[in-house]
Amino acid sequence: MAAGRLQGKTAVVTAAGQGIGRAIAEIFAREGAQVWATDVDVAKLDGLTGTSRRKLDVRSEGDVATLQHEVGTADVLVNCAGYVTHGTVLDCDESTWDASFDINVRGMHRAIRAFLPGMLERRAGSIVNIASCASSVKGIRNRYVYGTTKGAVIALTKSVAIDFVARGVRVNAICPGAIDSPSINERMRATAAATGQTYEAVRKTYVDAQLNGRLGTCEEVAWLAVYLASDEALNTTGHVHFADGGLAL
Ligand SMILES: NC(=O)c1ccc[n+]([C@@H]2O[C@H](COP(=O)([O-])OP(=O)(O)OC[C@H]3O[C@@H](n4cnc5c(N)ncnc54)[C@H](O)[C@@H]3O)[C@@H](O)[C@H]2O)c1
Numbered sequence: 001m002a003a004g005r006l007q008g009k010t011a012v013v014t015a016a017g018q019g020i021g022r023a024i025a026e027i028f029a030r031e032g033a034q035v036w037a038t039d040v041d042v043a044k045l046d047g048l049t050g051t052s053r054r055k056l057d058v059r060s061e062g063d064v065a066t067l068q069h070e071v072g073t074a075d076v077l078v079n080c081a082g083y084v085t086h087g088t089v090l091d092c093d094e095s096t097w098d099a100s101f102d103i104n105v106r107g108m109h110r111a112i113r114a115f116l117p118g119m120l121e122r123r124a125g126s127i128v129n130i131a132s133c134a135s136s137v138k139g140i141r142n143r144y145v146y147g148t149t150k151g152a153v154i155a156l157t158k159s160v161a162i163d164f165v166a167r168g169v170r171v172n173a174i175c176p177g178a179i180d181s182p183s184i185n186e187r188m189r190a191t192a193a194a195t196g197q198t199y200e201a202v203r204k205t206y207v208d209a210q211l212n213g214r215l216g217t218c219e220e221v222a223w224l225a226v227y228l229a230s231d232e233a234l235n236t237t238g239h240v241h242f243a244d245g246g247l248a249l
Pocket of ligand 1: 014015016017018019020021038039040041044056057058059080081082083084103130131132133175176177178179180181182183184218
């Protein structure tokens with residue numbers, strides 16, 4: 001049997017319970033990685049066969065330290081945990097700001113601080129951060145604090161990449177467009193209920209923003225993550241990569 005593209009690598013994935021993180025955990029395992037699939041809601045990890053499943057809340061330094069202790073050195077860290085808050089600057093009070101930054105940005109900071117030292121010892125490692133087109137790439141209506149956090153994720157990615165490029169560790173960001181995940185469908189239903197539109201009408205507005213005329217799939221994001229995690233991308237660091245159906249054009 002041909003070796004998988006991630007054969008021999010140990011990979012940690014946050015927010016692997018559903019959506020993009022789950023597709024990444026599944027496809028990484030199929031490509032031969034030893035995957036540590038983690039999520040704040042451990043029940044969501046059920047059925048992720050071929051992976052080691054653990055509870056990890058990216059808001060908890062203790063959870064991150066416990067996992068790192070168990071895993072030891074990881075070859076790959078995928079920071080996927082992220083939370084979407086709706087609204088403009090006028091809707092964003094201090095606690096909303098803090099909660100968004102705590103999950104979307106500080107969660108990545110915590111995980112990188114835990115797993116980077118082992119990568120540096122080996123002079124090898126790949127960190128993949130899931131950002132978004134709603135970020136420094138593009139203003140998206142009613143995504144004020146979410147887009148601000150994801151812009152910070154891109155800056156964080158470039159900062160860590162430049163600091164450690166000469167020591168064998170690569171750091172890249174992925175910006176998905178609108179991806180057909182459980183949470184985007186929940187958001188469409190909530191918008192439909194709040195605005196008196198049908199779910200189908202709201203879904204059409206998301207689809208119309210994708211220049212290729214459809215939502216992306218979680219698997220399409222996962223395949224980009226496979227590339228960035230693998231040795232195929234050894235000369236690639238500090239960049240933003242898109243799986244966005246043309247949303248950012
Ligand atoms: N779906 C999209 O259209 C889209 C677009 C651009 C970027 N993204 C980004 O991709 C990532 C995944 O999004 P998705 O829509 O596929 O997933 P999702 O929102 O459907 O699922 C998120 C998962 O994160 C977990 N989670 C929530 N809080 C957590 C925490 N504190 N610690 C650990 N896990 C936690 C949940 O339990 C859930 O399993 C996020 O960072 C999101 O911002 C998604």
